[in-house]
Amino acid sequence: MSEKEPFVQVKNMIFRYPDGTQALSNINLNIREGEFMALIGQNGSGKTTLSKCINGLFKPSSGDVIVDGQNTKTTSIVQMVRRVGYVFQNPDHQLFNSNCWDEIAYGPRNIELSEAEVKERVEEAAKVVGLSEELFAEHPFFLPKGQRQRVAIGSILALRPKVIIVDEPTTGQDAKQSLEIMDFLVDLNENHGHTVVIITHDMPIVARYAKRVVAMGNSRILADGPTAEVFSQHDILAEASLEPPQITQLAQLSGGFGFRAGTLTVTEMWEQFQALVTSF
Amino acid sequence: MRKTLLGYVPDESPIYAIHPFVKLFFLLVVSLFPMFITPPEWNLFLMLFLLGAMWYSKVNMSTLRIYVPVAVSMGTIILLSYTVLGGTHPEYQLLYKIAGIKIYWERIRDAIVVYFRILPMIFSMVFFLSTSRERDVIVAMRSIRLPFIVTYIFAMSLRAAGMVLEDFHIVRQAEKARGFDPAGKSLYYKIRQYVMYMIPLFALSLRRSEDFTNALVARGYAFTGEASRVKRADYVLTHYTFTTLDMVLTIIIGLSFVAILYLRYGLGYLDLDSSWFLSWLQGAIT
Numbered sequence A: 001m002s003e004k005e006p007f008v009q010v011k012n013m014i015f016r017y018p019d020g021t022q023a024l025s026n027i028n029l030n031i032r033e034g035e036f037m038a039l040i041g042q043n044g045s046g047k048t049t050l051s052k053c054i055n056g057l058f059k060p061s062s063g064d065v066i067v068d069g070q071n072t073k074t075t076s077i078v079q080m081v082r083r084v085g086y087v088f089q090n091p092d093h094q095l096f097n098s099n100c101w102d103e104i105a106y107g108p109r110n111i112e113l114s115e116a117e118v119k120e121r122v123e124e125a126a127k128v129v130g131l132s133e134e135l136f137a138e139h140p141f142f143l144p145k146g147q148r149q150r151v152a153i154g155s156i157l158a159l160r161p162k163v164i165i166v167d168e169p170t171t172g173q174d175a176k177q178s179l180e181i182m183d184f185l186v187d188l189n190e191n192h193g194h195t196v197v198i199i200t201h202d203m204p205i206v207a208r209y210a211k212r213v214v215a216m217g218n219s220r221i222l223a224d225g226p227t228a229e230v231f232s233q234h235d236i237l238a239e240a241s242l243e244p245p246q247i248t249q250l251a252q253l254s255g256g257f258g259f260r261a262g263t264l265t266v267t268e269m270w271e272q273f274q275a276l277v278t279s280f
Numbered sequence B: 001m002r003k004t005l006l007g008y009v010p011d012e013s014p015i016y017a018i019h020p021f022v023k024l025f026f027l028l029v030v031s032l033f034p035m036f037i038t039p040p041e042w043n044l045f046l047m048l049f050l051l052g053a054m055w056y057s058k059v060n061m062s063t064l065r066i067y068v069p070v071a072v073s074m075g076t077i078i079l080l081s082y083t084v085l086g087g088t089h090p091e092y093q094l095l096y097k098i099a100g101i102k103i104y105w106e107r108i109r110d111a112i113v114v115y116f117r118i119l120p121m122i123f124s125m126v127f128f129l130s131t132s133r134e135r136d137v138i139v140a141m142r143s144i145r146l147p148f149i150v151t152y153i154f155a156m157s158l159r160a161a162g163m164v165l166e167d168f169h170i171v172r173q174a175e176k177a178r179g180f181d182p183a184g185k186s187l188y189y190k191i192r193q194y195v196m197y198m199i200p201l202f203a204l205s206l207r208r209s210e211d212f213t214n215a216l217v218a219r220g221y222a223f224t225g226e227a228s229r230v231k232r233a234d235y236v237l238t239h240y241t242f243t244t245l246d247m248v249l250t251i252i253i254g255l256s257f258v259a260i261l262y263l264r265y266g267l268g269y270l271d272l273d274s275s276w277f278l279s280w281l282q283g284a285i286t
Helices: A047-055 A100-110 A115-129 A145-157 A175-191 A203-209 A234-239 A246-253 A266-279 B020-030 B040-056 B061-082 B105-131 B134-143 B148-177 B187-195 B198-218 B235-239 B244-266 B276-285
Strands: A008-016 A022-031 A036-041 A062-067 A084-087 A163-167 A195-199 A212-217 A220-226 B002-004 B007-009 B094-098 B101-104
Touching (some): A022 A220, A036 A047, A047 A062, A047 A084, A047 A163, A047 A195, A100 A115, A100 A145, A145 A163, A175 A195, A175 A203, A195 A203, A203 A246, B020 B105, B040 B105, B040 B276, B061 B105, B101 B105
Parallel strands (some): A036 A212, A084 A163
Antiparallel strands (some): A008 A022, A212 A220, B002 B007, B094 B101
């Protein structure tokens, strides 16, 4: 595969569920290594289905999903999980073992690594997710939700996938926990070389962390571009039943005073305000 | 497509023209038929009739493959229970003696009769669940004026079962997402991995049951006391009409049952001695 080729290529993909419901229509999407991307859209827009197609859990009804040069239609799940990791929305769905160590080791053992390598990967993943050794023997179900989420992410990290898709990472978390999880994902992206895709309804989180946004609605991709650019497209956001963060809306309403329509955070707004005041 | 309790049935299926009560009546009565039919060949015909009904109702027949391992293992267990673990019966006809274990014709016969009685019962349940939704069951139960609490508990059980099934699918996906691929693995490996489903499913069920209870209490529901005796409007029943076709089908099902009882106890048919299949089998193996 040439270096310039995207790591994930979704080409003219259609996906239908067994009941005939068409969940995805003519999807075309490229994801390059090192991106931090957000998939947004109302419930039922096809975000999770698209992610499961990228992960190889679902096979396209037509079209292709090429990951790292491999077509998901012909690649086994064991090979796919080494490339794309998928963290489910509810950590309780993905904790199978009676202690955190075995939980993180579950994936590496499934892909038949040696016990020495399993140990190395578990320790590495636990360190990245901030899971202390004292918790290794604990039952994952009895940990607080924030930590269960970390164990779930750690269990995917142990497979060392290039791309990590995290479904609703901040659901059910308080503000502090949400920021902790997001900072942790940024760390994975910037310092550990993982491409991160988050699926979320939390627009302030998207504005603060995502560099690229893919907005979905009615089983299609409605917009795809830099976060500020997508949040400036009112018609498309309305079609996807989405609203940009309040600070972005305020900046758009105050456009006449010179504020950028793509302002995403309070800090950005404050900097523009200071510049405006100083210019008088 | 409409989602049923066991899968999906297309919108154009003729089964939707039938009142839920008729489907429930069919399940309750037809699943009794094998109790009064001893010859395996007649129970086999009943099973084929049920398969035909499923096909006519546009049930996805390929999903029936999942019952094959159940049918095979159930048949094996029944046969072993009746023969190898059947005990000593000097009054029976001894066929073989293998490693001290006596195999009698009567025990083989009984195993076959029992097996072919259970299969149509299971198929009638599969037919019902494949063609009914949760709401159909509630409508059917309310149509025969079962107390609200009975219907409600039954409906909640069905919903809980549906949720567990949904969780089961997600848990399976989560296992696959962590590299679990049973293809080509030993049976022990598969069993060990499948058993692991139980951990998240059990924990989720516990959490859900608490949520259910809290949600009921939060909305003032009580199983006892004044609140449980409040008369409730059956809004859902207003969406269904009991047509002439439903009446005809109900009568046919009822009369069929009466006919079987008459054939069995009035005319002496459908008993052990009238089975040509068992006569042929006895001749073949003795």
